[in-house]
Amino acid sequence: MAKAESEHEGPVVERMLLFTDAVVAIAITLLALELPVPKGRTNAELWHAALEARPEYKAFLISFVVIWAHWSAHRKVFRGLRALDRNLSALNGLWLLMVVLIPFATKIIAGDGAFQLRFGFYALIETVTSLLFLLMAWHVRRAGLAAEGTPPERFTESMLRSGAIAACFAVSIPVAFAGEWAYLCW
Template sequence: MSVSVEDPESRNLARLIALSDGIFAIAMTLLVLDIHVTSGLNPAEFRSMLHDLLPHIGAYALSFTILAAFWRDHRRMLQIARRVEGPALRLTLAGLGAIALLPFPTTLLSEYGSQPLAVALYAGTVALIDLLQLAVIQVIRRERRAEGAGRHETTATSSGDLDIVTDLLVTAAVFGATVPIAFASPKAALWTWLVLVPLKFALGHRARAHPRGKGG
């Protein structure tokens, strides 16, 4: 996306992208703060602490992967927008607020992964971020249609929209479904999240094999 320094809307969009990148970077960095080893341990204590850190490392890897996917979709959404203001801006800021919050449920998950409420809060936070991003892209699509975009431009951009929407819907469905599952079995909820791996792989493969808007 080319940004003209003389276009106020482009400058505002560039500022929002910079703000978003900063919030994502800070949230990703905060995830690692729970991973540390106390000094002065004897060999047995050192091995025990490393073992105790495994849930923290697992939660860190999970949340970093999720945030990376959210960042990718967030960037793609902002890059296809002509401007982000009004409802789209408010929803975007709400989504960034939820992104900044994710390190907290990540800590709960690493410390209390066997507790239903901790797992449900984590799944609910991820689902909330998904729903907010879905709302943002739907507002962007509606505003773009209202502006009367040309047919070719609408076709080209809507193909990218659909990929983002599908990706977000899949993640929201999986994590949203595991909120009630967590209260029945936290372990079952954790294992259910692994369903996303083959689903995301299949979606990515389909998008590469049948690119929309390019005669595919």
């Protein structure tokens, strides 16, 4: 876990970004694979069936936006990265593990009943994703992995935003145990 043997070449950074992008792209596309296909032989029946699947569609939209937001943040902090060390690589791996779990968490939250547990699990995944990202941004700045000339505000801003999102999702967990309006926190 020592960050001694840092990998300096640009291609290494590029390959990690490429892999990250591929995993995120698959996760965001798989979200739609899981959408329930409403059935119905008349317009009215089909419409009714679609209305009943509203929780799934809402969960899909929320997760699409959330994954897109995570990826946009990643894009911002990692542009101009000039090196990669073991810690950053490990943090990125954990971050990807969380991203890969978002489609699963989306299926969980769209289920019926057991609102607190479903909501809590989803919010937990999002909280951890944001915290891992915060750690990555902090590590990139501290270990001097960014290219020279990168404005330090970019990291501060990203970290503030990720911290805020993490806090928001974390707060929504106990709120969920109090009532169903925990969605409002988002």
